[in-house]
Amino acid sequence: MRxxxxxxxxxxxxxANGFQYGFDIIDQTQLPSGTVYPALGRLERDGxxxxxxxxxxxxxxxxxxxxxxxxxTAPGVKALGEAAAFxxxxxxxxxxxxxxx
Amino acid sequence: xxxxxxxxxxxxxxxxxxxxxRDWLREWRAEFACAATRxxxxxxxxxMASLPRALGAIVHAAWLRWDQWRVEMIVQDIKxxxxxxxxxxxxxxxxxxxxxxxxxxxxxxxxxxxxxxxxPLPYPEPxxxxxxxxxxxEDADRVGGSVSPPDFTDWRRDNGSFGEMAAANSGSLALTGxxxxxxxxxxxxxxxxxxxMGIRAELGRAMTTADDPxxxxxxxxxxHELWERRFGSNGGMIGQQIVLDGVRYEVIGxxxxxxxxxxxxxxxxxxxxxxxxLETQRGAHYLDVIGxxxxxxxxxxxxxxxxxxxxxxxRDFPRTNRESSASVHPLRESMVGSVRQSMFVLLxxxxxxxxIVCVNVASLVLVRAIGRGRELAVRVxxxxxxxxxxxxxxxxxxxxxxxxxxxGLVFAYWATTAIASMDxxxxxxxxxxxxxxxxxxxxxxxxxxxxSIVFGTMPAxxxxxxxxxxxxxxxxxxxxxxxxxxQRMRSVLIVAETTLAVVLLVGAxxxxxxxxRLLSVDLGFSGDAVQTFGVSLPTAKYSAPLQRxxxxxxxxxxxxxxxxxxxxxxxxxxxxxxxxYGISTSTRGGITLSDDDQDRLTLQxxxxxxxxxxxxxxxxxxxxGFTSTDRFGGQLVAMLNETGAARVWPDQDSxxxxxxxxxxxxxxxxRAGGMVVGVAGxxxxxxxxxRVAPTIYLPYAQWPDDSMTIVAKARNGDPLSLVxxxxxxxxxxxxxxxxxxxxxxxxxxxxxxxxxxxxxVLIASFxxxxxxxxxxxxxxxxxxxxxxxxxxxxxxxxxxxKRGEVLRMVMxxxxxxxxxxxxxxxxxxxxxxxxxxxxxFEIAPTDVLTxxxxxxxxxxxxxxxxxxxxxxxxxxxPLAALRHD
Numbered sequence: 001m002r003x004x005x006x007x008x009x010x011x012x013x014x015x016a017n018g019f020q021y022g023f024d025i026i027d028q029t030q031l032p033s034g035t036v037y038p039a040l041g042r043l044e045r046d047g048x049x050x051x052x053x054x055x056x057x058x059x060x061x062x063x064x065x066x067x068x069x070x071x072x073t074a075p076g077v078k079a080l081g082e083a084a085a086f087x088x089x090x091x092x093x094x095x096x097x098x099x100x101x
Numbered sequence: 102x103x104x105x106x107x108x109x110x111x112x113x114x115x116x117x118x119x120x121x122x123r124d125w126l127r128e129w130r131a132e133f134a135c136a137a138t139r140x141x142x143x144x145x146x147x148x149m150a151s152l153p154r155a156l157g158a159i160v161h162a163a164w165l166r167w168d169q170w171r172v173e174m175i176v177q178d179i180k181x182x183x184x185x186x187x188x189x190x191x192x193x194x195x196x197x198x199x200x201x202x203x204x205x206x207x208x209x210x211x212x213x214x215x216x217x218x219x220x221p222l223p224y225p226e227p228x229x230x231x232x233x234x235x236x237x238x239e240d241a242d243r244v245g246g247s248v249s250p251p252d253f254t255d256w257r258r259d260n261g262s263f264g265e266m267a268a269a270n271s272g273s274l275a276l277t278g279x280x281x282x283x284x285x286x287x288x289x290x291x292x293x294x295x296x297x298m299g300i301r302a303e304l305g306r307a308m309t310t311a312d313d314p315x316x317x318x319x320x321x322x323x324x325h326e327l328w329e330r331r332f333g334s335n336g337g338m339i340g341q342q343i344v345l346d347g348v349r350y351e352v353i354g355x356x357x358x359x360x361x362x363x364x365x366x367x368x369x370x371x372x373x374x375x376x377x378x379l380e381t382q383r384g385a386h387y388l389d390v391i392g393x394x395x396x397x398x399x400x401x402x403x404x405x406x407x408x409x410x411x412x413x414x415x416r417d418f419p420r421t422n423r424e425s426s427a428s429v430h431p432l433r434e435s436m437v438g439s440v441r442q443s444m445f446v447l448l449x450x451x452x453x454x455x456x457i458v459c460v461n462v463a464s465l466v467l468v469r470a471i472g473r474g475r476e477l478a479v480r481v482x483x484x485x486x487x488x489x490x491x492x493x494x495x496x497x498x499x500x501x502x503x504x505x506x507x508x509g510l511v512f513a514y515w516a517t518t519a520i521a522s523m524d525x526x527x528x529x530x531x532x533x534x535x536x537x538x539x540x541x542x543x544x545x546x547x548x549x550x551x552x553s554i555v556f557g558t559m560p561a562x563x564x565x566x567x568x569x570x571x572x573x574x575x576x577x578x579x580x581x582x583x584x585x586x587x588q589r590m591r592s593v594l595i596v597a598e599t600t601l602a603v604v605l606l607v608g609a610x611x612x613x614x615x616x617x618r619l620l621s622v623d624l625g626f627s628g629d630a631v632q633t634f635g636v637s638l639p640t641a642k643y644s645a646p647l648q649r650x651x652x653x654x655x656x657x658x659x660x661x662x663x664x665x666x667x668x669x670x671x672x673x674x675x676x677x678x679x680x681x682y683g684i685s686t687s688t689r690g691g692i693t694l695s696d697d698d699q700d701r702l703t704l705q706x707x708x709x710x711x712x713x714x715x716x717x718x719x720x721x722x723x724x725x726g727f728t729s730t731d732r733f734g735g736q737l738v739a740m741l742n743e744t745g746a747a748r749v750w751p752d753q754d755s756x757x758x759x760x761x762x763x764x765x766x767x768x769x770x771x772r773a774g775g776m777v778v779g780v781a782g783x784x785x786x787x788x789x790x791x792r793v794a795p796t797i798y799l800p801y802a803q804w805p806d807d808s809m810t811i812v813a814k815a816r817n818g819d820p821l822s823l824v825x826x827x828x829x830x831x832x833x834x835x836x837x838x839x840x841x842x843x844x845x846x847x848x849x850x851x852x853x854x855x856x857x858x859x860x861x862v863l864i865a866s867f868x869x870x871x872x873x874x875x876x877x878x879x880x881x882x883x884x885x886x887x888x889x890x891x892x893x894x895x896x897x898x899x900x901x902x903k904r905g906e907v908l909r910m911v912m913x914x915x916x917x918x919x920x921x922x923x924x925x926x927x928x929x930x931x932x933x934x935x936x937x938x939x940x941x942f943e944i945a946p947t948d949v950l951t952x953x954x955x956x957x958x959x960x961x962x963x964x965x966x967x968x969x970x971x972x973x974x975x976x977x978x979p980l981a982a983l984r985h986d
Contacts (some may be wrong), residue, residue: 023132033155033157033160068124
C-alpha cells in the first residue's frame with residue numbers, strides 16, 4: 001500500500017489517542033476541517049478506519065444529538081505503526097518525538 | 102452562530118452525492134450542536150472558529166462529489182462506454198475515422214505552423230537575433246535590402262546596440278580531390294558570424310574575427326552532415342586540408358548537427374574585403390547582415406541607432422547613400438514573414454474541417470442517443486438522474502475522441518514526416534523542422550478534448566431531457582412523427598456544416614482558378630525536352646577569363662555534337678531560378694546618364710552562348726542573335742529583351758545604339774555593354790506572377806564567367822536521357838568540375854509554382870473532405886428522419902398521397918436546408934476569402950463564377966445525397982408502415 005501522508009498519520013494518531021469524533025480530531029491535530037474530513041473519508045474507503053453512529057439514547061441523555069465516531073481497524077493500526085516509524089526515522093537523532101506514541 | 106453554520110451546511114449539501122447527503126448533514130449538524138452545547142455549559146458563546154470550520158464543510162462536500170465522480174466516471178462510465186461502443190462497431194469506426202481526419206489534419210498543419218512560426222529558432226537566445234537591412238528613406242522600415250561591404254563595415258564599427266554583427270552570403274564551392282567532385286552549398290561569412298548565431302563548434306573551432314583580414318589562412322568549417330557524409334565522421338579532419346574550387350582550405354571545425362544557416366549551407370568559408378573593395382564597393386549590395394542585440398537593448402533602440410548611422414552615411418557618401426536608411430527586424434520575421442499569412446490561412450482552413458467533423462459527429466451521436474430512448478428510459482426508471490445520463494453519454498464521447506486522437510496522431514505522424522521531407526525549393530523556411538513534439542501532441546490532445554465537449558455535450562443534454570425520454574418510450578409505442586425540437590437541432594447542425602463547407606470550397610475554387618491562370622501564363626520560352634545542369638569552374642585552375650571561355654565553349658560544342666542533342670547552349674542566370682543580377686545603365690548612346698536615370702534603367706544581366714535562344718525557344722524579335730563571331734577582341738555587342746528595349750529607348754528602335762553598364766566585367770576590365778544587335782522576346786525570369794524585368798544579354802565569349810548553367814535539348818524528347826552522356830562528357834573534359842543542380846526545364850518550371858500548387862492541393866483536399874462530410878451528414882439526417890416518419894408517410898400514402906408528392910416532400914426538406922446553408926456559406930465566404938487576397942493571381946476574392954459554381958455544385962451534391970432517403974420514403978409500403986413498431 002502507498003505510504004500514508006503526514007495528515008493521515010496525524011488523523012490516525014488522534015483516533016488512536018482516543019479522540020474519535022470529527023471536531024475532536026480537528027482540535028487535536030490543529031488541521032482545518034476541510035482537510036480532516038476528506039482524510040477521514042479516504043481512510044475509511046481504504047479500510048483503515050471505520051465509522052458508526054453512537055447510541056441515540058446515550059446522546060440524548062447527555063443533552064445532545066448522536067455523533068458519528070471513528071475507530072481504527074486492524075490494518076489501520078498496522079499502517080499507523082509503519083508510517084509513524086518511517087516519519088520518526090526522518091527526524092534528527094536526539095530530538096524529541098513529534099507525537100506521543 | 103449556530104444558525105450561520107447551519108446555513109452554510111444547507112447551502113453546501115446539494116454538492117454531496119444524494120445517497121449520503123442525509124448522513125453528511127446529520128454528522129456535521131451533530132458536531133456543531135455538540136460544540137454549542139459544550140460552550141453553553143461553560144456559559145460561553147460558540148467559538149468564532151466554528152465559522153471557518155463550517156466553510157470546511159463545503160470543501161468536504163465538494164470532495165465527496167469528486168470522489169464519487171472519480172470512481173464512477175473513470176471506472177464505471179468508461180467500462181460502460183467501451184461496452185456500448187463495441188456493440189456498434191460500424192458507428193464507432195465511422196466516428197473514430199471522421200474524428201481522426203479532423204484531429205490528424207489539424208495536428209499536422211499545426212505541427213508545420215509550430216515549426217515555421219511558433220517554436221523558438223534553434224539558436225541560443227533567439228530573441229536577440231536580428232537581420233539588418235539597407236532600405237530607402239521612402240520605405241525605411243522595409244523587410245529586405247542587401248548591404249554593401251563598406252556600409253556593413255561602418256555599421257559594425259559605429260553601432261552601440263549590437264554585441265556582434267556579421268555579414269553572410271551564400272554560394273557554392275566545388276569539393277575536389279576526394280572521389281567524385283561535388284558542388285557544395287557554402288556560407289561565405291565574416292568572422293563574427295558564429296558569435297552572432299551563438300553556435301560553438303562541435304569539434305575544433307569556429308571562425309572568429311581573427312580570420313577576417315585579407316591574406317589570412319584559408320580556413321573552412323564543416324557542417325556535421327557534410328563531415329559525416331563525405332569524411333566518415335573522422336575526428337582527425339581538423340587541421341587537414343581540402344580542395345575547394347581548386348584552392349586548399351584548412352578544416353578548423355565541425356558545427357553541431359542541424360546547423361545550416363544561411364539557407365542550407367554545408368560549410369562556411371571566410372568572407373573577406375580588401376581595402377580596395379571597401380573603397381569602391383559602396384554601391385554594390387550583395388551581403389546579408391545579421392546581428393545579436395546587446396543584453397537589455399530593445400529592437401526599437403537598435404532601429405534608432407541604425408537609422409542615425411544611415412543618416413550619417415547619407416551625408417558622407419551622398420552619391421551612393423543619399424536616399425538610404427537601415428531597418429532592423431527579428432531574424433524569424435525576416436525568414437518567415439512572407440509565408441506567415443498563408444500558414445495561418447491553412448490552419449484556419451483545417452480548423453474549419455475540424456469544425457465540420459465535430460458537427461457531423463455531433464449529429465451522429467445525437468441520432469444514436471435518441472435511438473437509445475428505451476435504454477435511457479429504463480435507466481431513468483431505475484433511478485438514474487439526468488446528470489448521470491449526460492455523464493455516461495459524455496464518457497462515450499470522450500472515449501470516441503480519445504480513439505480519434507490516437508488514430509489522428511498516427512495520421513499526423515505520417516503527415517508531419519511527409520511535410521518535413523518536402524523539397525526545400527518550395528520556399529517555406531524551417532518547414533523541414535516539422536515534427537510531432539510535446540507541444541504538437543499537447544495540441545492534439547487539447548483539440549480532441551475540446552472536440553469531445555463540442556460534439557458530446559449538446560446531444561447528450563438534448564437526448565437526456567427526462568420528459569423527452571419518457572415521451573420517446575411512448576413515441577416508440579405509436580408516435581407518427583419525429584419530435585420537431587430535435588429535428589430542428591439536427592437541421593441547425595446540417596446548415597452549419599454546409600455553411601462551413603461552402604467557405605472552404607469557395608477558397609479552393611478561387612485558388613484553383615488562380616493556379617490555372619498562373620499555369621496559362623506564357624513564360625516566354627519553351628523548355629520542352631531541355632535538360633539543364635550547373636558547372637562551376639575552380640577559380641585557381643581557371644583564373645584567366647580565356648581559359649573559362651575555352652572550357653565552356655568546348656563543353657557546349659561537344660554537347661551539341663551528341664547524336665541525341667538537338668542544340669545546346671549556356672547561360673549565366675537560368676530563368677525561374679530566383680536569380681537576380683541587376684546593374685544600372687551608365688551611358689546610353691555614349692552619353693553618361695544622371696544618377697536617377699542610371700537607377701531607373703537597372704537591367705538584369707544574363708550572359709549567354711549563341712545557341713541559348715534556340716535551345717530555350719526564345720524568339721529573336723528584332724535584329725540578330727549572337728553568333729560565334731561575337732568574340733573577345735571583336736566589336737562589343739549586346740541584346741535586350743523587349744521590355745528592356747522599350748525602357749532604354751522608349752521612342753526609337755534600339756538596334757545599332759550603344760549602352761554601357763555601371764560595372765566592369767570580364768576581359769580587359771571594360772565596362773560591360775556594347776552595341777545592341779538584337780531584341781529577344783520577353784522571358785518571365787522570376788516566375789509567372791512576377792513582372793518581366795528589363796534584361797540585357799551579353800555574349801559569354803566577350804564576358805566569360807566561372808559559373809554557368811548548360812542547357813541541352815534532347816532529340817528524343819526525354820531530357821533525362823541526356824544526364825548520363827553529359828556527366829561523362831564533363832568527366833572527360835575535367836574530372837574536377839562537378840555537375841550541380843541537374844534538372845530538366847520542366848522540373849525548374851514545376852518548382853517555380855510549387856508553393857501555390859502545394860497550397861492549392863492542401864486547401865482543395867480540405868474542401869473535398871468538407872464537402873463529403875457535409876453530404877454524408879445530410880444523408881444521415883434525412884435517412885434518420887425518413888425512418889422516424891415511416892408511420893406518418895405510410896398513413897399519408899394510405900390516405901391517397903401520391904408517391905411523387907412524398908418524394909417531393911422529403912426533397913423539399915433537404916433542399917430548404919441545403920439552400921440555407923449555401924446562402925449563409927456564400928455570405929461567409931465573401932468575408933473569409935479576403936484572407937486569400939495575397940495568394941490570388943489575376944482573380945478577385947469575390948469572383949462571381951467561382952461562387953456560382955460552388956453554390957450550384959454543393960446544391961447538386963446535397964440533392965444527390967438526399968435522393969436515396971427520399972426515394973426510400975416514396976416506396977414505403979403503407980400496410981407495412983402502419984404495422985411499424
